[in-house]
Amino acid sequence: MTPLTSCLLLSALLFAIGLAGALMRRNAILVLIGIELMLNAANLNFIAFWRYGPNPEALTGMMFAIFSIGVAAAEAAVGLALIISLYRHTKTTNIDEVNSMRG
Amino acid sequence: MLFTIFAILTVAGAAAAMSLRNLVHSVLALTVAFAGLAAVYLHLGAQFIGLAQILVYVGAVAILIVFAILLTRDAGATSQSILSSSWIGNGTVVLVIFGILAWAIHHSATSQRVVLPQPEASMQQIGNALMLRFALPLEIIGVLLTVALIGAVTIAMREKKETR
Amino acid sequence: MTWIVRDLWLIPALPAFAAGLSALARQRNRGFAASLAIGSMGLSFLLALCAFAHTLASSGHGEPAVKVFNFPWLQYGSEWLKLGWMLDPLTAVMLIMVTFVGLLIFIYSTGYMAHDENFTRFFCFLSLFAAAMLGVVIANSLLLLFMCWELVGLTSYLLIGFWYQKPAAAAAAKKAFITTRIGDLAFLIGIVWLYSQAGTLLFYDNGAGCLEHSTLMRLIVQTTCIGMAASTGIALLIFAGAVGKSGQVPLHVWLPDAMEGPTPVSALIHAATMVAAGVFLVARVYPLMSAHGGVNLAPSSTTALQVVTWIGAITAVFAALIAVAQDDIKRILAYSTVSQLGYMMMGLGVGGVAVGMFHLITHAFFKALLFLGAGSVIHGCHEEQDIRRMGGLKRFMPITFATYAAGMLALCGFPLFFSGFWSKDAILHAAQAWSISRVPFYLGSFGALLTAFYMTRQVYYVFFGESRLARHSHQSHSTDAEHHAHGVSDSPHESPAVMTMPLVILAAFAILLGVIGTPAWPWFDSFLKGEPATFNFAGFLESGILRVMLFSSIIVILGLGLGWWFYGRKPIVSAEEPDALERLQPQIFDLLRHKFYVDEFYQDTFIRWNGWLSHVSDWLDRWIWNGAVWAVSYFVLGLSWLARSADTYVVNPGFDEGCRTVTAGGKLLARLQNGRTQNYLRLVGVAFAILVAFLIWSGVQ
Numbered sequence: 001m002t003p004l005t006s007c008l009l010l011s012a013l014l015f016a017i018g019l020a021g022a023l024m025r026r027n028a029i030l031v032l033i034g035i036e037l038m039l040n041a042a043n044l045n046f047i048a049f050w051r052y053g054p055n056p057e058a059l060t061g062m063m064f065a066i067f068s069i070g071v072a073a074a075e076a077a078v079g080l081a082l083i084i085s086l087y088r089h090t091k092t093t094n095i096d097e098v099n100s101m102r103g
Numbered sequence: 104m105l106f107t108i109f110a111i112l113t114v115a116g117a118a119a120a121m122s123l124r125n126l127v128h129s130v131l132a133l134t135v136a137f138a139g140l141a142a143v144y145l146h147l148g149a150q151f152i153g154l155a156q157i158l159v160y161v162g163a164v165a166i167l168i169v170f171a172i173l174l175t176r177d178a179g180a181t182s183q184s185i186l187s188s189s190w191i192g193n194g195t196v197v198l199v200i201f202g203i204l205a206w207a208i209h210h211s212a213t214s215q216r217v218v219l220p221q222p223e224a225s226m227q228q229i230g231n232a233l234m235l236r237f238a239l240p241l242e243i244i245g246v247l248l249t250v251a252l253i254g255a256v257t258i259a260m261r262e263k264k265e266t267r
Numbered sequence: 268m269t270w271i272v273r274d275l276w277l278i279p280a281l282p283a284f285a286a287g288l289s290a291l292a293r294q295r296n297r298g299f300a301a302s303l304a305i306g307s308m309g310l311s312f313l314l315a316l317c318a319f320a321h322t323l324a325s326s327g328h329g330e331p332a333v334k335v336f337n338f339p340w341l342q343y344g345s346e347w348l349k350l351g352w353m354l355d356p357l358t359a360v361m362l363i364m365v366t367f368v369g370l371l372i373f374i375y376s377t378g379y380m381a382h383d384e385n386f387t388r389f390f391c392f393l394s395l396f397a398a399a400m401l402g403v404v405i406a407n408s409l410l411l412l413f414m415c416w417e418l419v420g421l422t423s424y425l426l427i428g429f430w431y432q433k434p435a436a437a438a439a440a441k442k443a444f445i446t447t448r449i450g451d452l453a454f455l456i457g458i459v460w461l462y463s464q465a466g467t468l469l470f471y472d473n474g475a476g477c478l479e480h481s482t483l484m485r486l487i488v489q490t491t492c493i494g495m496a497a498s499t500g501i502a503l504l505i506f507a508g509a510v511g512k513s514g515q516v517p518l519h520v521w522l523p524d525a526m527e528g529p530t531p532v533s534a535l536i537h538a539a540t541m542v543a544a545g546v547f548l549v550a551r552v553y554p555l556m557s558a559h560g561g562v563n564l565a566p567s568s569t570t571a572l573q574v575v576t577w578i579g580a581i582t583a584v585f586a587a588l589i590a591v592a593q594d595d596i597k598r599i600l601a602y603s604t605v606s607q608l609g610y611m612m613m614g615l616g617v618g619g620v621a622v623g624m625f626h627l628i629t630h631a632f633f634k635a636l637l638f639l640g641a642g643s644v645i646h647g648c649h650e651e652q653d654i655r656r657m658g659g660l661k662r663f664m665p666i667t668f669a670t671y672a673a674g675m676l677a678l679c680g681f682p683l684f685f686s687g688f689w690s691k692d693a694i695l696h697a698a699q700a701w702s703i704s705r706v707p708f709y710l711g712s713f714g715a716l717l718t719a720f721y722m723t724r725q726v727y728y729v730f731f732g733e734s735r736l737a738r739h740s741h742q743s744h745s746t747d748a749e750h751h752a753h754g755v756s757d758s759p760h761e762s763p764a765v766m767t768m769p770l771v772i773l774a775a776f777a778i779l780l781g782v783i784g785t786p787a788w789p790w791f792d793s794f795l796k797g798e799p800a801t802f803n804f805a806g807f808l809e810s811g812i813l814r815v816m817l818f819s820s821i822i823v824i825l826g827l828g829l830g831w832w833f834y835g836r837k838p839i840v841s842a843e844e845p846d847a848l849e850r851l852q853p854q855i856f857d858l859l860r861h862k863f864y865v866d867e868f869y870q871d872t873f874i875r876w877n878g879w880l881s882h883v884s885d886w887l888d889r890w891i892w893n894g895a896v897w898a899v900s901y902f903v904l905g906l907s908w909l910a911r912s913a914d915t916y917v918v919n920p921g922f923d924e925g926c927r928t929v930t931a932g933g934k935l936l937a938r939l940q941n942g943r944t945q946n947y948l949r950l951v952g953v954a955f956a957i958l959v960a961f962l963i964w965s966g967v968q
Binding site for chain 1: 106110113114117118120121122126129130133136137140143144147148149151152155156159160163164167168170171172174175177185186187188190193194196197198200201204205208209219221222223224228229232233236237240244247248250251252254255256257258259261262
């Protein structure tokens with residue numbers, strides 16, 4: 001198995017684990033942690049392709065990864081702020097109980 | 104060899120982060136996963152990204168999550184399940200997705216690709232790229248971070264006296 | 268064209284205008300209505316004199332001068348219906364007669380109807396009648412003639428039923444109208460047939476009229492399905508109208524009942540003018556009646572004229588027989604009129620236009636005289652009409668008696684001095700010379716005998732002997748007492764001058780008119796034919812005229828003698844004693860008194876059939892036509908019920924079901940949104956998986 005394939009597999013595994021956590025855990029913060037993991041897996045994907053891709057001099061993969069890190073940080077901040085605000089409102093972080101926006 | 108170790112570390116950390124009951128423990132495991140990833144980046148030759156990963160993720164995001172945990176701590180430890188109520192269906196979906204991804208990777212043409220030598224990614228080149236080719240995204244990400252900062256502060260601010 | 272021919276329409280228009288104004292006047296304005304009527308009639312009389320003078324001036328050149336004035340009236344499609352009036356000798360003499368006699372009767376009516384409260388209405392109707400009759404006379408179009416003919420019938424109805432509160436009068440008016448209507452129906456069919464064959468209804472139209480030669484030739488040639496020539500068929504149908512209007516035998520039943528109207532009405536309409544309209548009609552369409560194909564045939568031997576003659580002769584005798592046994596003074600005169608009309612028809616049939624028309628003119632004068640005299644008698648006897656209750660009036664009403672006697676002798680045809688003799692003689696002479704048969708001559712002679720007999724009977728009953736008037740109490744004649752200042756006595760009295768003056772004038776004419784028709788100076792005959800008339804005593808020596816004169820004189824004297832024998836020798840003492848003839852032959856007398864039971868026969872047959880027919884029509888209307896309408900309406904109702912049920916049970920539920928399905932589907936879909944984030948995320952994951960699988964499967968590397 002080529003290094004690229006192993007990187008990609010690792011990235012896929014991380015993504016799956018992150019998705020599993022986001023979908024299966026009860027706490028809202030753990031959902032966010034799962035999302036962070038997924039983003040990291042995507043970053044790994046970018047870097048892997050940058051390293052083993054056809055045109056590493058263009059630094060495209062690396063740039064993409066840099067911006068992805070930036071965006072992930074911003075998103076984590078806002079998400080956590082939302083969770084804190086939600087906690088203040090409903091006194092719980094259990095997302096099963098936060099279902100008042102339903103049809 | 105090194106790669107395998109780092110990979111196992113990362114996966115273990117991620118799995119632990121997702122499955123521990125104690126939130127702080129899961130954050131710590133997440134930090135380990137981040138660190139493992141940073142090591143992988145360094146191994147792949149993306150030094151800047153690796154160090155940026157440690158700086159941002161381990162240094163900022165994980166700390167932020169810890170703060171959030173501390174601010175939203177329940178008084179008593181819950182005895183209910185850590186899994187959400189719809190974990191069966193969700194789990195199935197996750198397995199399916201992983202299966203598809205793995206199969207896609209396995210069957211794609213990337214598995215036959217020729218390995219290139221280590222590329223050069225000096226700071227100079229990165230700086231050049233940021234300032235020249237990727238100037239616009241740089242500025243936008245600056246704005247985005249500013250907005251996120253202001254937004255997060257606004258959202259998490261204590262509400263005024265009249266609304267409860 | 269001279270002014271009189273162009274303005275001939277004024278003659279009927281003036282009385283019509285008077286009628287219109289009188290209709291708007293109130294019942295109080297008696298003088299206004301009467302003077303309008305008499306004035307308009309007087310003016311019409313003057314215009315008629317002008318017309319007569321004009322015709323006199325332009326005649327005498329061998330052909331009767333016919334002046335016409337036609338105008339288009341109604342357009343339908345590309346055809347025009349034309350109307351018009353004409354002036355020829357026949358028209359001129361009729362105009363003079365109608366306006367003159369009408370004027371005298373109008374003057375008489377002012378006296379007779381003086382204490383009737385509907386005076387104004389009476390004069391309005393009288394003027395309208397005069398207008399209609401004059402319209403009939405001057406019409407050059409069969410259509411215009413028919414329109415005025417119908418108007419004459421209408422005014423006759425109005426005048427017979429003038430005292431409509433009396434049920435007998437109302438019934439009589441209805442009977443008159445319906446009976447004449449039967450004749451008019453045949454008349455109308457004849458008109459339509461004529462129009463369809465000839466294409467025009469104008470009589471004279473520069474050679475294109477329906478009485479002119481070319482059209483007549485066409486009509487003779489066309490035959491109907493039963494082999495009768497079209498001209499004969501049309502002529503018979505038109506004659507049927509005359510039968511109704513002039514009271515010939517099958518349709519005579521209305522005339523005696525029409526005596527329910529006031530006496531001036533009987534005088535004007537049912538003696539002098541309206542009933543004469545039928546005779547006038549036959550005279551007018553005489554070219555059609557006498558049209559024949561061969562050259563050797565005499566004009567009087569066409570089928571149509573034979574029918575006319577026979578019906579006339581039968582009517583003359585039939586009515587005279589009935590008149591012998593009647594007791595109402597006016598009814599005797601009515602049957603006498605029917606009989607004389609039969610004579611006129613017979614005269615037209617055997618002798619031609621001049622013979623029939625001469626008797627019509629003389630009859631108008633003396634019959635009007637007799638009716639007005641009867642009115643005077645009735646008036647003087649305080650509305651008594653039964654001759655058995657009158658008597659001895661010779662003493663009380665001398666003028667009436669003298670004039671009545673003159674009229675009676677004229678009617679009988681007393682030799683030489685009275686006009687009736689000359690006119691009746693002409694008829695008998697022509698009948699005797701008729702090529703088809705001698706029977707009409709014998710019938711006519713028998714009728715003359717009967718005429719003399721019943722008139723003598725009437726005169727003896729009314730004027731001679733002692734007065735048999737019942738002594739009525741004063742209360743029933745209070746209105747009379749106001750007007751006539753009787754004092755205490757109830758005896759009959761002479762009528763006022765306004766009533767006796769016309770009597771005298773008419774009597775003078777009844778005597779003098781004979782002059783224009785004697786064989787020595789056949790002025791009337793020549794005038795109608797358009798030839799110059801010469802005065803020549805040698806006319807008396809022509810083919811058997813003296814013989815017929817002698818024969819008819821004997822007949823008359825025989826009749827008068829028989830009347831004297833039965834009724835004059837022994838004065839009639841009481842009103843209840845039976846008639847002298849009745850004592851002799853009770854069964855025959857009874858049959859005659861009951862008018863041969865004709866009315867009863869009609870009642871049992873035609874009236875009964877008509878009633879049955881009306882029941883059938885009522886049943887048809889009620890069950891069939893009404894039922895059809897019901898069926899349609901119920902069908903429509905059923906359709907609407909069906910539509911409503913469909914709407915309620917099919918469409919509405921279907922629609923409701925559809926809506927419910929949509930709502931349920933919506934509810935179903937709404938379950939996807941349960942507000943749980945992880946479910947949403949799972950959905951994203953599923954979609955991602957499907958997408959990737961699809962991409963892989965479609966071959967993306």
